Amino acid sequence: MADGLLSAPLNEGLMMWFQKQVQLRPYHRGFHLVTTEITEKLPELKNYKTGLCHIFLPHTSASLTLNENADPNVRHDMEAFSNHYIPENEEYFLHVIEGSDDMPAHIKSSLFGADVMIPIADGWLVLAIWQGIWLGEHRDCGGSRHLIITLQGEGYT
């Protein structure tokens, strides 16, 4: 596909905002593909012709990022890399009272980021076919994480 309009906005349609909180099931430490779990909780996407979907994590020891959705080894290797280069028990760490996994989790949260913004076109998230939303659970026992999802854009009239 060459350059061109991806979704022709109406510019006369209904400008719509939508915001909801959703709860993910608990995940063990590591990176996890959560695209389907999120979109199943977002039937409202279908109302948007052209827009943006903002997914926000109100947590500081987990992360959201976009990456490959095919080979699970990619998620394994991301976690292995993270643990190797953002290790526990660095001798200069002062914040140790919440466990050795806590300070590395804060660092990973800021480096991988705590939100993603994804275009919406014709009622769908515009993700490449092999691209998915990952939750980075960086605590050993992080429990169930929440998301604040904000949809905005032009609706179908």
Next chain:
Amino acid sequence: MADGLLSAPLNEGLMMWFQKQVQLRPYHRGFHLVTTEITEKLPELKNYKTGLCHIFLPHTSASLTLNENADPNVRHDMEAFSNHYIPENEEYFLHVIEGSDDMPAHIKSSLFGADVMIPIADGWLVLAIWQGIWLGEHRDCGGSRHLIITLQGEGYT
């Protein structure tokens, strides 16, 4: 709280954009909690029922990120980690004319990121109770940094 609407948009209200430049006070090298300094300069937040707040740093040697707002040791450890793994004076650095702190500052800016996007609900930033906005000042003497803040959303009618 289970899944559900966080803030019920009006979808008939005033669609509003607001953009301003604000100046932060100078900070020494390190990570600093700036949530209150920013929100005190943003009384306009109160006009938004549902929306998004984009905070953008027009600088390439500092960063903005979200992380824990409680224990100052978390900010200490983030800085210590950054300096350990993104060190000055790497033998392969060519960009050295602006001081040994400059190239690591550029790297930190891109890894931690130069903006944050935060949901707005009922006139408030939707941050977790222990979550705050951090400025990463990565130069030894970075001076006073500016922010470009863009608010958008549905206003109260």
Next chain:
Amino acid sequence: MADGLLSAPLNEGLMMWFQKQVQLRPYHRGFHLVTTEITEKLPELKNYKTGLCHIFLPHTSASLTLNENADPNVRHDMEAFSNHYIPENEEYFLHVIEGSDDMPAHIKSSLFGADVMIPIADGWLVLAIWQGIWLGEHRDCGGSRHLIITLQGEGYT
């Protein structure tokens, strides 16, 4: 410039969405300044008085980030740092079937990020004078990358 309105929104103007796909020319592995290549493909920016420009990479082995646009050595050093701290052939990597450059490329994509959000004021991207948009091409032969660009904001009436 002190605190103040950067661009006075109209709040009575046309609310406009625009979304297009653009194709970048192929780049070799490394970081590349692409500000002009992108803005030349975005004459539609001129229609926006106040808004936001979202540039999204539907790829998982490349990245988009903002950094210095002046000294090319900064881009050299960013690449050298990346290759040093996110190396190929880590002994714990399991995802090796797509070549030794592939798994590090996935890690760099998530750490540097796959999108940028830039304010728009008076028809221009609000970037600092020495700030530009970088493409991080993290594959040896990544080919031509696409971008999904979404403009939103208040248009001139």
